Amino acid sequence: MTRYTLSTFCVLLIITFSITNSFANNLSSLITSLYGGNGVPVTKVFEEERPTGGIDVVTTVQVSLDSFLEIQNLNSELNSEKGSFPVSSTGGGFTFQYDRELEVFTRTTDSLGPIFAERATTLGEKKINFGFSYTYIDYSKLQGKDLHNLKSIVFLDKKQKDKNLLQLDFDVNVKTNLFSFYGTYGITDRWDISMLVPILQVQFDVDSTASILNRTKELGTSGKTLGYSFDSGETISDSVSGASTGIGDIFLRSKYNLFTSEWIDFTSALDVKLQTGNENELLGTGRTSIKPFLIFSKSVSRFTPHFNLGYEFNSGSEGQDRIVYTTGVDYGFGKGNNHFSIASDIIGRHKVENAAVGNNMIDFSTGFKWSPRSGMLVFVNVQIPLNEDGLRADWIPTAGYELNF
Numbered sequence: 001m002t003r004y005t006l007s008t009f010c011v012l013l014i015i016t017f018s019i020t021n022s023f024a025n026n027l028s029s030l031i032t033s034l035y036g037g038n039g040v041p042v043t044k045v046f047e048e049e050r051p052t053g054g055i056d057v058v059t060t061v062q063v064s065l066d067s068f069l070e071i072q073n074l075n076s077e078l079n080s081e082k083g084s085f086p087v088s089s090t091g092g093g094f095t096f097q098y099d100r101e102l103e104v105f106t107r108t109t110d111s112l113g114p115i116f117a118e119r120a121t122t123l124g125e126k127k128i129n130f131g132f133s134y135t136y137i138d139y140s141k142l143q144g145k146d147l148h149n150l151k152s153i154v155f156l157d158k159k160q161k162d163k164n165l166l167q168l169d170f171d172v173n174v175k176t177n178l179f180s181f182y183g184t185y186g187i188t189d190r191w192d193i194s195m196l197v198p199i200l201q202v203q204f205d206v207d208s209t210a211s212i213l214n215r216t217k218e219l220g221t222s223g224k225t226l227g228y229s230f231d232s233g234e235t236i237s238d239s240v241s242g243a244s245t246g247i248g249d250i251f252l253r254s255k256y257n258l259f260t261s262e263w264i265d266f267t268s269a270l271d272v273k274l275q276t277g278n279e280n281e282l283l284g285t286g287r288t289s290i291k292p293f294l295i296f297s298k299s300v301s302r303f304t305p306h307f308n309l310g311y312e313f314n315s316g317s318e319g320q321d322r323i324v325y326t327t328g329v330d331y332g333f334g335k336g337n338n339h340f341s342i343a344s345d346i347i348g349r350h351k352v353e354n355a356a357v358g359n360n361m362i363d364f365s366t367g368f369k370w371s372p373r374s375g376m377l378v379f380v381n382v383q384i385p386l387n388e389d390g391l392r393a394d395w396i397p398t399a400g401y402e403l404n405f
Contacts, residue, residue: 133400
């Protein structure tokens, strides 16, 4: 079983590396490629005084898409947060301690553990845990605004801000299929090391319609209507789409149990997220991050409350450092080889420096674990936002399985 699992894992990694970005379309600049990539073409008619008399001048103005606030915010969130994804617990549902007198491994907890949090107990010396999870993310809102009905306005004439307003209506679809492969090895009874390799498939589609509100009606010398218009009619429309597939940002984790007492278990951990995902294809964040964090938990009968608190340092991006925390409880029950657990958590990410969007994101996560036999478990989970900050999905389902050796 161990050899088969290791072989399957290696084959999947080789296939993934071979297809990385095989469908790439530079998704990070997809929105700004609308309308030919040069901005929204608007015809401007104005009157120019000359010695021989007034004359109507017709010119074309290219209104940059970067001048629209909602486009700025959406691009910012896509480029900085799209490669950031929910990470399943790598600690394993089964934790053991080796009894050197009896020369056997014994379970340290009745619960199968949390799903998107870590508990202080470690896997156990020479124990190996492999896991796989699938997560589907369909982004639907930006700062509480519907991505399928997103509107943005700029002033074409800054002298008359109640007239000649250029409005863009967007229907934005951003969907991600996330496949996570992870493994944990117990170096000692107190020290675990883990690795998580994400594979992402991103689909990005944008439909846009431009219109001009409150147009001026004044006629010029030659009889042309002064102000702004489109050559092709009342509105102009365009659409773009793209997809990418490949490796995301790989996670490495070290977790060490500092002490265990009757009242609390305390563990320190360190996450390192490598810059392996392609930022231009929305597969990675384009930065390396280091997150030291502390883990507190304690099993009380079948309940295990837990609390994670850390600080995420991000390279190359000002204002992206975050305080991250997770708090919740899991409850285990069952008989014989059939074990069940229910886990619920509050997950928070708070940017240290205020940004335009995504400063304080809070989610609720709840899920179910089932172990039909020793060393094997499956789990399902759903994550929903508790506030409207940032780029969010209405709900994020996850399912996966783990094998312990």
